[in-house]
Amino acid sequence: MALSGMRGLSVFISDIRNCPNKDQERLRVDKELGNIRTRFKNEKGLTPYEKKKYVWKMLYIYMLGYDVDFGHMEAVSLISAPKYPEKQVGYIVTSSLLNENHDFLRLAINTVRNDIIGRNETFQCLALTMVGNIGGREFAESLAADVQKLLISSSCRPLVRKKAALCLLRLYRKNPDVVNIDGWVDRMAQLLDERDIGVLTSSMSLLVALVSNNHEAYWSCLPKCVKVLERLARNQDIPQEYTYYGIPSPWLQVKAMRALQYFPTIEDPNCRRSLFEVLQRILMGTDVVKNVNKNNAAHAVLFEALALVMHLDAEKEMMSQCVALLGKFIAVREPNIRYLGLENMTRMLMVTDVQDSIKRHQAQIITSLKDPDISIRRRALDLLYGMCDISNAKDIVEELLQYLSTADFAMREELSLKAAILAEKFAPDLSWYVDVILQLIDKAGDFVSDDIWFRVVQFVTNNEDLQPYAAAKAREYLDKPAIHETMVKVSAYLLGEFSHLLARRPGCSPKEIFIIIHEKLPTVSTSTIPILLSTYAKILMHTQPPDPELQNQIWAIFNKYESCIDAEIQQRAVEYFALSRKGAAVMDILAEMPKFPERQSALIKKAEVAEVDSADQSAIKLRAQQQTSNALVVTDQHSANGPPPTVPAVGPLTLVKVPSTSGNAEHTSEGQALTQPNGTLTKIDPQTPSEDLLGDLLGPLAIEGPPGAAVQPQQNAVSEVGGVPSAVDGAAIVPVGEYSNSVQPIGNINERFYALCLKDSGVLYEDPYIQIGIKAEWRAQHGHLVLFLGNKNTSPLDSVQALVLPPAHLKMELSLVPETIPPRAQVQCPLEVLNLRPSRDVAVLDFSYKFGECEASPSSSSEQISSAYISVCRRVLSSMEISFRPPLKLQEVVRGVRPLPLAEMANLFNSFRLMICPGLDPNPNNLVASTTFYSESTRAMLCLIRIETDPADRTQLRMTVASGDPMLTFELKEFMKEQLVSIPTAPHGPTAPPTPPVAQVAQPTSPVKALTDPGAMLAAEWSFEDFGLVTRKKSVNGSFLVLVMDGQSLASFRPNNKAEPNK
């Protein structure tokens, strides 16, 4: 057959193919679209052929993903053209580019109708195709009758009639009223006698649609469907061209059986007998053959027959035959058949009485869990989950546990949830359940949600017989070398509650238990520490008679955490300390937890909800949400000059502590106004004890005193103690308010902040619900930061609000943060920063969100508002390059420095982008660093720093800082001092707050005086006051070349490469 084609289109396509990149492609497409637009405008010389060519080009462009939004009117008007080619073009474009709600379509209805009722069959086909693809309600109303006429007309060719059948189906879907049931039933039945297989196939599709809505009206069609099946499957009465690999039209057979599945039963015994005869023939007569296509076709029919047998609930004999067949299928080589075998077996579980026969294939199903095809593995998991009951739960759950360690990551979460649910639902005894969950946590801790371990704690608390067993198991797991944090949580909780039941066993004395739990403390995150503290308190309480040594150890820990940055930890430490000192009088408070009220498992509930919701929680929907949020971010990037997005008031919760913004840098800014007592903040937090599981577990442990007065003094005490560290750390990170009971940041915010001072990207904040990452790029004084807000959960986070409070010296623009973060999605929010002048103040990110959970007590599903505040700061200095000029130079002796080897200190400087210039200072104990500092007021400013260390006493050093700007010099010096004193790697809240630097009075020294100092001399010598800039260049071999930029080179040196930065 001749290939007909359009050269213009081919040229265009090959041009597109030759485009090396997307930009080129876009250029080419834009050019073409412009061309098409002009050609269509001066319609004169456009032949039908040209029109068609352009239309196909447009369609091609549309497929490439470009919007083609013009020419609709032209396209629609072409429909009414008298000649075929133009009409064809009109119909093709209309049905490809327009949707059913498009206004222009209405204009075409009349023309379309004329084409349908006209005598020209080719026009009829064109019109039917268009209506069948995009016809809407209005088309349905005005065209249905005509289309029906075409379908039953005896004079029409099959080509037209089959299109009419499907067109009618479309119109029926848009408006079911267009098919008048009374009048149509007989016609429909007649259509099923059709000899032409093409028309019959289309009519069968139409019938499926009709009976799916109303099977009762179409009873008379049922025997006809059976006849069709008999004709095809038994008599093979079919034209040659409709057999597919020797099988009489598998599609028609499938459709006919589909239609039969919409009728509840078959009452007529004759009809039923003939149908079962056919089904039996299909079930028995199908073998797995070599030819893949034949195999597929035969099994398409076979699986449909299986479905029909299941539906008709045949005699048990046939059912078990089906199970036997499926059992055979799940073991064959052909992956498609294995897949469908498993899927149909899952479906078959709903039929009563076959579970037992399915169970016989359990071993084979378990093997399918290891299939190379993930589609098949998922089906196998579904089937195992569905077929599990009390008799085989042990085997199946153990298989799942075993599989867990090798399963794909994509499946692990689902797998562990399913294993947990099955274990709970079908546990033959509770100790087995405890075993399973602990194994689960051990093997896949990352994928075990909190719900799972909460549930095990509930079970143990409510069953006294179980308590010693669970405690002993928990003790065993603690002996393992590396255990997951969730395991630490659950074992600490269990041992805190029940370890006294084990006291007589070897290795289980309170002291030993304490030691083994305490070993884990350095490895856990902030969210676990409160649980450990509670455990210590309980252990202490259960130790009777008191063991003074243990008591001192535990008190020391409480003491240590009294000044912890994390409010929850701090509060617990203070309160437990106070309580345990009081002795027996308040013992009751620390006694065992009361039993939990019986409630439906949150897990099972969640699974049920997930099943019901799966329709709503479709990925498409989630994707759509995600899309909108991305769109938001994108649009906001453009409005960078506008005012910061308005943030709706969040009520008292948004109380934010702004770090002291000392515009005047000469003043000591630290320690001022930063110590807002925590007590006041606690009151503002309206958090009520939550009713959910977490609240049950953690709430009472935290010993909720009566609100107000009783607690107040303690908290004030806390803030007194905590005042000093918060003053020191305050500049970096400000704990604003207490974290609400349930939201515990993961990891230490302070440490995270310090870590971020040293690098450009990382995690800023994390709690169980959200993770906030940051990435920064600096170009001179302009910074481009991106916040990555990642929802860690399977449900969306709502009411997300973020507000950046910039200090006076920074200009910051945060683009709008989407209100909702879809489940497991990450949203990016760009943040533009402009540094105006040097300062050490940091910006604060005030962030809040709402996490709606519907779980727990059946009586009330409470929505919990958790807000977390993080004060985020970007220490601008840290990401700036600094260098110097000496009119203003400051010198200071810093004591209390954390001792650091010189090389490490050099690394630290380098990571602040203060480049160490080795060889400048002959004394090996000294460091000299330089950098360029950028801000609006100072522009590019060079800074020099010199550190003179004392090899005898590493805790003190002398620091000399010089730059061209007094403020910069001061700020830089203070910044470095802070960095050297509270070295970022130091754990938060050590026994005592870090001693504030004992600073010598830092006064600007006069240049003359400075010259007596060797460092200053060096500096002066190095870059004379009068000269402008010192730049540092990295030469090819990596050594430094320092030039004074007045045109003449004053000094250039190539130091040895031993302290090459960043290499």
Added chain:
Amino acid sequence: MIKAVMVINTQGKPRLAKFYDFLTVDKQQELIRSVFGVLCSRAENVSNFMEADSIFGPDSRLVYKHYATLYFVFVFDTCENELAVLDLIQVFVETLDKCFRNVCELDIVFNYSKLHTILDEIVFGGQVLETSSAEIMKAVEEISKLEASSNSITLVPKTVSGWRNR
């Protein structure tokens, strides 16, 4: 109902995309990309089924077939039989093969309009219209004749460079 028919090459470029429910251009592209993302990670000799729920919503199914450099993908709902749709892909490809004699990717690229015409004779508004490739060919030839009678239409050889340099 068949929701979408796509032909994507092994580099992820769409060669044909037809959606039977209206979707915006961006959405279409996104779907094509996500389908390709999963397809290209699948090994040979595994089943022709792919989990599509996460891309097209619940109860959607996806069947694909891999021929040389092309993936033929059909997306549909629970009303269709998976294997029957797989057969339909085979019919589509066999018809293309008859039409282009040993069809290859270039035929499909340059005869984009033809591909559409053929598909329209197989799938109509998301329903199976015709399953016999002989009948499909008949219908397509009829259309070609009609087109030919009104235009002078040239033959497009497989290699474009030949006539481009003329």
